[in-house]
Amino acid sequence: MTALLAIWWLSCGLAVTSLIAMGGLIVNRARRNRREIVEAGRREELKKLAWELMDRPDRLFLLKSQIKPNDRRLLIQLFSELLQKIRGKYAERFVSLMRILGLMEECLQRLNDRPWWVRAEACTVLGAFNDLNVKLALYRALEDPIMEVRVEAARSLVRQDAVRSVAELVNRLVIGESMPSLAVIDLLRNLSRSAVREFLELLDQSPKVGVKLVAIDALGHSGDLDTVPALLHYYDHPSQLIRLAAMQALSLLRDPRALAAVLLAMTDFDWEVRAQAATAAGEIGASEAIPLLEQLLEDEHWWVRYHAGAALHNIGELGILALNEIASRPSPVAAEMAWGILREKGLAA
Amino acid sequence: MMLAELGWRQVFLGAVRLVDYWVLGALMIYAVCYLVQMAAAFAELRRTLRQGKSVTPWWLLTSKVALPISINVPAYNEEKTIVESVRSLLALHYPDFEVIVINDGSKDQTLQVLQEAFDLKPVLRVHPLTLPCKPLRGVYVSVRFARLTVVDKENGGKSDAFNAGLNLSRNPLVCMVDADSMLEPDSLLRLVRPFILEPELMVAVGGKIRVVNGCEVRSGRVVKAALPRRFLHLMQTVEYIRSFQIARLSWSQMRAVTIISGAFGLFKRSALVKVGGYAHGTVGEDMEVTVRLHRHHLEYHIPYRVGYLPDPVCWTEVPSTLKVLRAQRTRWARGMLEVLWRHRAMIFSPRYGMPGMFGLGYFFVFDAIGPFLELVGWIVIPTCWLAGLLNTPFFLAYMGLLFMFGVFVSVGSLYLEEVTTTERTPPKDLAILTLCAFAENFGYRQLNSVWRVQAWWQFLRKKKSWGTMTRAGFTKTAAR
Numbered sequence: 001m002t003a004l005l006a007i008w009w010l011s012c013g014l015a016v017t018s019l020i021a022m023g024g025l026i027v028n029r030a031r032r033n034r035r036e037i038v039e040a041g042r043r044e045e046l047k048k049l050a051w052e053l054m055d056r057p058d059r060l061f062l063l064k065s066q067i068k069p070n071d072r073r074l075l076i077q078l079f080s081e082l083l084q085k086i087r088g089k090y091a092e093r094f095v096s097l098m099r100i101l102g103l104m105e106e107c108l109q110r111l112n113d114r115p116w117w118v119r120a121e122a123c124t125v126l127g128a129f130n131d132l133n134v135k136l137a138l139y140r141a142l143e144d145p146i147m148e149v150r151v152e153a154a155r156s157l158v159r160q161d162a163v164r165s166v167a168e169l170v171n172r173l174v175i176g177e178s179m180p181s182l183a184v185i186d187l188l189r190n191l192s193r194s195a196v197r198e199f200l201e202l203l204d205q206s207p208k209v210g211v212k213l214v215a216i217d218a219l220g221h222s223g224d225l226d227t228v229p230a231l232l233h234y235y236d237h238p239s240q241l242i243r244l245a246a247m248q249a250l251s252l253l254r255d256p257r258a259l260a261a262v263l264l265a266m267t268d269f270d271w272e273v274r275a276q277a278a279t280a281a282g283e284i285g286a287s288e289a290i291p292l293l294e295q296l297l298e299d300e301h302w303w304v305r306y307h308a309g310a311a312l313h314n315i316g317e318l319g320i321l322a323l324n325e326i327a328s329r330p331s332p333v334a335a336e337m338a339w340g341i342l343r344e345k346g347l348a349a
Numbered sequence: 350m351m352l353a354e355l356g357w358r359q360v361f362l363g364a365v366r367l368v369d370y371w372v373l374g375a376l377m378i379y380a381v382c383y384l385v386q387m388a389a390a391f392a393e394l395r396r397t398l399r400q401g402k403s404v405t406p407w408w409l410l411t412s413k414v415a416l417p418i419s420i421n422v423p424a425y426n427e428e429k430t431i432v433e434s435v436r437s438l439l440a441l442h443y444p445d446f447e448v449i450v451i452n453d454g455s456k457d458q459t460l461q462v463l464q465e466a467f468d469l470k471p472v473l474r475v476h477p478l479t480l481p482c483k484p485l486r487g488v489y490v491s492v493r494f495a496r497l498t499v500v501d502k503e504n505g506g507k508s509d510a511f512n513a514g515l516n517l518s519r520n521p522l523v524c525m526v527d528a529d530s531m532l533e534p535d536s537l538l539r540l541v542r543p544f545i546l547e548p549e550l551m552v553a554v555g556g557k558i559r560v561v562n563g564c565e566v567r568s569g570r571v572v573k574a575a576l577p578r579r580f581l582h583l584m585q586t587v588e589y590i591r592s593f594q595i596a597r598l599s600w601s602q603m604r605a606v607t608i609i610s611g612a613f614g615l616f617k618r619s620a621l622v623k624v625g626g627y628a629h630g631t632v633g634e635d636m637e638v639t640v641r642l643h644r645h646h647l648e649y650h651i652p653y654r655v656g657y658l659p660d661p662v663c664w665t666e667v668p669s670t671l672k673v674l675r676a677q678r679t680r681w682a683r684g685m686l687e688v689l690w691r692h693r694a695m696i697f698s699p700r701y702g703m704p705g706m707f708g709l710g711y712f713f714v715f716d717a718i719g720p721f722l723e724l725v726g727w728i729v730i731p732t733c734w735l736a737g738l739l740n741t742p743f744f745l746a747y748m749g750l751l752f753m754f755g756v757f758v759s760v761g762s763l764y765l766e767e768v769t770t771t772e773r774t775p776p777k778d779l780a781i782l783t784l785c786a787f788a789e790n791f792g793y794r795q796l797n798s799v800w801r802v803q804a805w806w807q808f809l810r811k812k813k814s815w816g817t818m819t820r821a822g823f824t825k826t827a828a829r
Contacts, residue, residue, distance in 0.1 A: 002742050004740075004745065005742045005745065007746035008742070008748070008753075011380075011750055011753035011754040011757070012749060014754060015757045017757075018756065018757045019756070019783070021764055022760050022763065022779070025764060025767055025779065026779045026780055027776075029767070029774065029776050029779055030776040032773075036773060081407075084408070085407070117399060117402040117403075120402065120403065148400075148402075152403075178549050181546045181547065181548070182414040182544075182546075182548055183403070183408075183414070183546070185414065186414045306475060306477075337475065341475060343473045344472075344473055
């Protein structure tokens with residue numbers, strides 16, 4: 001057979017193979033669809049039973065007698081979804097129900113499964129069990145090679161208020177010099193209120209930009225004004241990302257002690273830092289910032305001008321007076337923005 | 350002297366044989382590329398669908414990390430579909446978003462129907478004029494829906510409308526949506542995923558476009574997904590899977606996505622502004638802006654990422670007649686040629702990495718040069734075989750690569766799509782799609798190649814018009 005005929009036969013072979021594979025898929029899909037319909041029905045039955053048991057725990061024998069071998073997987077999926085959505089008394093009842101059904105042990109076993117999403121799901125569910133074995137297993141899961149599993153394990157530990165060391169957690173979740181995923185940021189924010197001191201140490205000691213960024217963000221979201229003096233050290237940091245994060249954190253904390261640093265940041269060479277500093281000045285509500293904010297209304301960057309105008313409005317009566325005065329000035333750039341802000345806020349016709 | 354000795358007949362035969370072998374060689378290269386593309390698409394499908402398990406829509410809805418999004422909808426003469434489209438957008442599941450409809454100087458009642466349906470009142474909204482666009486005639490907000498803003502401006506084309514929308518957007522992410530598209534309720538929650546996972550790197554993500562014809566639509570939402578009944582719609586359904594879904598997934602795997610569809614794409618606003626927004630004077634504005642994003646980041650050595658996701662779904666109405674389909678396809682191909690010409694320095698240039706080498710290289714070889722080769726092959730090879738100038742094995746090899754391998758690519762793409770999907774597609778629909786995937790290689794694909802050649806002619810004549818796309822509106826969709 002020549003090479004040319006080989007091409008013909010190979011092409012025909014591939015075409016026929018793809019058609020046969022598709023035929024197989026169609027048959028398989030028919031089976032899968034049927035199985036999924038049955039599973040969905042069973043899930044609904046189990047959900048109904050579980051909710052019934054919430055109000056009548058004495059009827060637990062009813063659920064136990066009806067559980068089939070395949071139901072355990074469905075129950076873990078069901079509880080994994082429900083536990084994200086319910087809180088308080090019902091959540092506690094669900095957890096005790098899961099304990100009785102032996103699902104906690106099942107989840108602990110699943111932490112060793114090969115597919116990472118099964119391990120991640122197990123970590124999520126385990127977050128509901130306040131148990132020493134669970135905590136130890138979740139610490140081990142922090143070493144998992146897959147980031148998604150580590151994040152779920154960390155979330156569960158935060159939920160249980162069982163984080164041993166913030167530095168260890170951050171080292172497991174923040175890799176490299178850039179901002180980590182917002183999922184990591186979110187869980188560190190949730191941790192921040194209870195671990196201010198540790199975040200302050202981390203900010204002070206870690207040389208990594210990525211770690212400093214998450215620490216500054218967490219401290220800003222902690223709402224603890226004792227963090228302000230530490231954050232003030234970063235308004236003139238060489239990294240633009242850190243200067244910006246510091247201004248964002250100070251905007252959230254709204255502490256007048258930050259005013260001097262904010263005023264200096266309003267002259268930063270980076271426009272994003274200037275815009276954020278203007279916002280911080282508005283949030284602090286300090287009338288001392290008005291002259292600099294007026295200057296920023298002449299900034300070359302539109303967003304800096306806009307944030308300066310909005311900040312003047314946020315400051316209150318004196319800021320609005322300044323906006324009115326600027327709106328009548330000859331400088332077209334500043335006047336246009338001041339007038340626009342006043343009109344947008346319904347303060348000018 | 351030599352030529353005279355050989356004889357003109359032999360020279361002619363030699364030249365014809367050279368062309369024949371050239372066409373066959375090109376088809377073989379295409380076949381290898383398709384195989385690589387399918388393997389890459391499969392890997393990407395698995396990766397993205399698994400990634401979806403880590404950032405769930407529920408978590409995004411309840412946590413406070415979902416980045417605010419401005420949805421920009423340019424509308425030109427869309428009175429039939431605009432109200433339903435906007436209703437569907439306002440009903441999206443996402444914690445923080447606004448919808449900005451840009452009426453691009455419509456000649457019909459687009460603005461009036463919006464005013465009536467959503468109770469609009471004029472407002473002043475401070476905005477930069479960073480990106481060039483035609484003057485605004487007014488900005489309106491809805492009294493009943495706080496998330497809705499309507500901008501009325503002079504006609505300037507789709508790019509101009511997008512730029513106006515970008516100027517007015519205040520959120521860090523902007524979602525570009527066609528007025529004739531409908532998004533799945535959780536599509537934003539899915540599309541935003543890469544921006545959550547890589548907040549600094551990600552600059553643009555595209556989502557999957559599906560054919561709405563045949564589906565049951567109620568109140569701007571697809572309540573029952575179904576296959577279209579018309580043959581032409583079915584062909585386009587298969588084509589959307591093979592040509593768009595699988596190709597874009599493979600580029601995403603190779604970090605070479607060079608087109609984020611204007612029908613549904615999510616961008617970092619600051620990145621779009623930095624590259625100067627959408628370009629005027631091209632009908633391929635979506636591809637052009639994506640290529641420019643690549644070019645900017647690569648030239649300035651800024652780390653970035655452009656991707657494609659297979660699970661956020663946007664439904665779109667496809668043409669119902671060959672005439673409209675031809676107009677749409679020639680416009681798309683013309684837009685692609687315009688982009689290739691504008692960014693010709695990037696094609697196969699190692700300086701532009703994967704987007705230049707593979708992304709634009711693919712378009713150049715497959716979509717710009719490919720149709721000519723196909724056309725030459727259809728005429729020369731069968732003629733030579735009938736004239737006895739080519740042996741049968743050669744002819745069979747050509748037919749095998751042209752049709753049989755085409756069947757493999759079409760059916761294989763469908764297989765890949767279906768084997769990884771979590772949707773419950775009825776087996777009957779799968780069987781119909783398989784038949785269509787087989788059938789599209791015997792006429793429909795060839796027709797597309799002819800239209801691409803016609804697009805060359807339009808491109809050379811510098812034709813800039815969009816043509817007309819007639820729409821029936823979504824509510825009638827199920828009946829068709």
